[in-house]
Amino acid sequence: MNPFNEKGRQITDSFQSFSQLYPKPYDKREVDPYTKTRIILMNGTEFEANWFSHNFARHVTNNDLRRELALSRAVEKQQQLKISLLKPCNESPLEHTIGYEQLAVDLTAELAKRETDCNVKKALDFALLEDFDHLYRYANLLEMEQGLQAERLVGRYTEIMPARPTIAHHRFPIDNVKRNIDAMTADKQTVLSTMIITAAEQQTMNYYMNITNLAPNDISRKLYEEIALVEEEHVTQYESLMDSSATWLEMLLWHEYCECYLYWSCFMTETDPYVKKLWCENLEMEIGHLHNANALLEKYENKTWQQIIPDATFPSPISLHENIEYVREILGTTVQFTGNLEDYINVDELPADANFFAYQNTLAPTTETVPSHLVIDKHIRCCGKDYRYQVAPNPIKELRSRTCDNTSVGRIPGAAQSTDFFCN
8 A cells, every 4th residue: 555645534624523532442351452552552653743743843933834734733632642542441550551561572573573674673672672571570560569460461462571681771871872774775664663663662651751650659650760761761772763864844754654554554453343443544634644744845845755755655564463482582692782882782791891880880789779670579579479471481591580580681791691683
């Protein structure tokens, strides 16, 4: 499908009444986990579209252009709010958090498996292990706080066990900035992947930033605080991959194209009839936004979409599904790596005066102050062992103990064996 060849809905025909804007929430006991994760993904995609448009408007002085942006942005905001309200009232923030981390794991794995740019694939594989470990930490908190087993929430499609421990995720900030792609020469899927994962991780970061002070007790607040800091690192990493040389209007075109692609992907893979209809409706709206973005590009820069996206036929749809073997493969080969400027390095190879070790000592001078460790330690003391859902023993033998939380892997030289990243 090429969305430029499709007839979308006019922007002025896309506004909805309050009765239309309030959707029927899903039943948290019956919903497919990947319906939930698609909802979280598209909520984040619309948030990114809204804030890109706001930032665009703050960097131009032409009020005619700003009015055009305001028009489509108002529809984007209606879309975002309607999608976000598919979450039911009786789903706790912590239950919802499990959905965020399942999305992070399975979306990242899906993008990594199809990625041909080795630099981008490394970034995806690297952060994949960190989001996978976040899922494990939150799942232990969920069982302690609410007596719920997260394996039920993820449909047993995603394993729950330790990966690179969250304590090892705290890097000196300059080591999170990576090499950017060139949108004019990069594969179309690569351009889309950098945009999709940035929006998804940004949404996770924003959710944790806003939910942290609403958590019900100190240990929950501290865990959200710690992982929110890691999500800031992930957003810094992923946004640095994006092409920063494109003009605002070129990027507006890419944003609208990406939204069309994601709504089409959701429509093609959705199993819930009610939600599937919503994806179809929003796709029609986004095609209208895409045509409008192309008209603005022609008017203000005398360019056409063919110059920016020469082959606009969609790649195969993004499909959210289980990735157990892929995650295990990445865990077994790269758990001992950390960031090193634009690349990644085995902790064993870092000099003793590396920024990584200095930053670790500043933020976590003792493991006993690190919330992600304390959550697991408390669960072990309360229940005799940690909470896990796994189909086989952890690929890293140092992470197999269920009665002692490992805080050395990924941050202490020699703590585990790793080989290297691999490219497709």
